[in-house]
Amino acid sequence: MQFSLGQIAAILGxxxxxxxxxxxxxxxxxxxxxxxxxxFLANEKYEPYLYETNSTAVIISEGFTxxxxxxxxxxxxxxxxxGFTTLLEAYAQLSKxxxxxxEQPSYMHESSTMGVNGYRGAxxxxxxxxxxxDDVKVHGQAYIGDRVKIGKGSIIHPGxxxxxxxxxxxxxxxxxxxxxxxxxxxxxxxxxxxxKTIPQIGNVILEDHVSVGANATIDCATMGSTIIKKGAKIxxxxxxxxxxxIGENTVIAAQTGISGSTEIGKNCVIAGKAGIAGHIKVADNxxxxxxxxxxxxxxxxxxxxxxxxxxxxxxxLKSYAVFKNLDxxxxxxxxxxxxx
Numbered sequence: 001m002q003f004s005l006g007q008i009a010a011i012l013g014x015x016x017x018x019x020x021x022x023x024x025x026x027x028x029x030x031x032x033x034x035x036x037x038x039x040f041l042a043n044e045k046y047e048p049y050l051y052e053t054n055s056t057a058v059i060i061s062e063g064f065t066x067x068x069x070x071x072x073x074x075x076x077x078x079x080x081x082x083g084f085t086t087l088l089e090a091y092a093q094l095s096k097x098x099x100x101x102x103e104q105p106s107y108m109h110e111s112s113t114m115g116v117n118g119y120r121g122a123x124x125x126x127x128x129x130x131x132x133x134d135d136v137k138v139h140g141q142a143y144i145g146d147r148v149k150i151g152k153g154s155i156i157h158p159g160x161x162x163x164x165x166x167x168x169x170x171x172x173x174x175x176x177x178x179x180x181x182x183x184x185x186x187x188x189x190x191x192x193x194x195x196k197t198i199p200q201i202g203n204v205i206l207e208d209h210v211s212v213g214a215n216a217t218i219d220c221a222t223m224g225s226t227i228i229k230k231g232a233k234i235x236x237x238x239x240x241x242x243x244x245x246i247g248e249n250t251v252i253a254a255q256t257g258i259s260g261s262t263e264i265g266k267n268c269v270i271a272g273k274a275g276i277a278g279h280i281k282v283a284d285n286x287x288x289x290x291x292x293x294x295x296x297x298x299x300x301x302x303x304x305x306x307x308x309x310x311x312x313x314x315x316x317l318k319s320y321a322v323f324k325n326l327d328x329x330x331x332x333x334x335x336x337x338x339x340x
Contacts, residue, residue, distance in 0.1 A: 001025060001094060005057050008038065009075050011090055012059070012083045018073030024056050027091060033058075033072075040084035059083050099137055106140075115152070127164065145181070151208065163220065169208035175236070177215040180204050184219040184226075184242025184260060198222060200242060207231075213238065213254070222260075229266070247284065265301065289313070 006020030028037030030046055033055025040059040041050055050058060050070055057073045061080040077083035103122040108114065112130035120126070121140030130144055133152040138144065142156045145164035154172040156162060162174065163181030174180060186198035202221025206228045212218065213236035218226060221243045228234070231249040239257040240246065247266030252258075256270050259278030264270070268282060271290035276282070280297040288294060289306035298305065307316040322329075 001091075001098075005038075005073060005075060008057075008087065012075065012077045012086055014059070014075045014077035014083060016057075016073065016075055018057075022056055022073060027088065028055050030055065030058060038075075038087070040080050042079075042081035042084070059087070103140070121158070133170070157214075163204075165203040165220070167203065167205045167225075169206055169210065169230070171208060172206050172210045172212075174206075174212045175214040175216075178212045179217045180206070180212065181220045182217060184222055186222055186242065186260075202226065202242070204228070207248075210234075216240075219244075219260075235272075241278065253290070 002023045002025045004020060005016045005022050005024065008024070009016045009020065024036055024038040026037040028034060028039050030039035030041055030049045030053050033039045033053035035054055035056055037055045038057045038059065039053060039055040041047065041064070042061065050066065050072070051068045053072055055072050057075055059075045059077055059080050062076050062078055099119040100117050102120045106120045106122055106124045108120065108126040109128045111128050112126050114132040115134035115136065117135045118132060119137040121138060121142070123141045124138045126138065126144045127146040127148070129146055130148045132150045135153045136150050137155045139156060139158040141159045144156065144162045147165050148162050150156070150168045151170035151172065153170055154168050156174050157176045159176045160174045161179045162168070166181040181204045183200040186200055187195035188198055190196055200220050200222050202224045204218050204220050204226045206212070207230040209231045210228050211233045213234055215236055216234050216238040218228065218240045219242040220226060224243060226240065226242055226244050228246045229248045232246045233251045234240070235252060235254040237254045238252050241258060241260040243261040244258050245263045247264055247268060249266055250264055250268040250270070252270045253272040255273045258264065258276045261279045262276055263281045265282055265284035265286060267285045269287045271288060273291045274288045274294070276294040280294070282294065282298045283301040285302045286298050287304040288310070291308065292306055292310050293308040294305070294310050304313045305311070306313045
């Protein structure tokens with residue numbers, strides 16, 4: 001895809017200093033820029049590259065004044081970083097929407113339906129009685145089980161597995177290797193020490209604008225639904241157990257595990273490797289630090305928690321300052337005991 005600098009400036013609400021008819025077809029880092037590429041400069045550390053880059057154009061902020069001659073064309077915008085982010089979003093959206101049609105070999109059961117402008121990649125599989133709305137993209141080697149519903153504009157990336165009865169809203173994105181709707185971890189202990197499997201007959205619901213990272217897993221409910229609410233973002237390698245509810249616009253970083261029947265509030269931030277026990281509730285706007293363990297309900301919203309087991313961040317930092325000096329404190333106590 002090629003675009004003129006004038007077209008890009010119009011998208012970004014900027015102005016071109018040079019020939020607006022020049023064409024670009026690639027996004028480059030400024031230090032690696034080549035002819036045909038467009039870059040941006042937002043961090044002053046990278047200013048020296050402006051005078052060396054071979055990029056056809058560089059996006060800069062309105063207030064920036066170059067200190068040396070340069071050979072590239074400038075596109076001035078209000079904020080260079082936000083401008084380039086907007087350009088990335090537009091490019092990504094165009095790349096996604098350009099995929100239309102059916103590659104072979106692929107399979108979709110005759111009882112299933114797909115809306116207009118859809119895409120099915122090679123070796124993808126779509127089971128019985130599925131409903132895929134307009135602009136849905138199912139990439140190669142993705143698996144979609146029976147009775148799955150996928151809303152408008154959603155994207156299922158290569159190798160993702162969407163198990164039967166899953167409901168996916170509009171404009172969701174499921175990244176490679178993610179598994180949505182696998183059995184919850186349900187086993188009943190028996191008198192002889194063995195475990196009896198408890199059937200998991202519920203499903204998973206992803207509401208609109210949910211993103212699920214690569215190799216993340218979301219288990220179906222034992223009964224009812226595991227629910228990921230509107231706007232939630234789940235990183236790679238996150239495990240969400242059966243009957244969990246994740247609130248709106250909550251973000252969860254990699255390697256976090258959330259146990260069954262727990263409810264996470266809206267607008268929470270959960271850092272990497274956090275562990276959250278089952279059958280508890282976490283209040284809205286809670287921030288949970290990396291490696292933090294949550295073993296009981298968090299009832300007050302707006303807290304920042306850190307440590308294992310979790311405690312208030314300020315109290316944790318005070319305690320940790322003491323912990324680092326425990327060896328010296330012990331020696332002092334021993335010396336006092338000897339004097340006593």
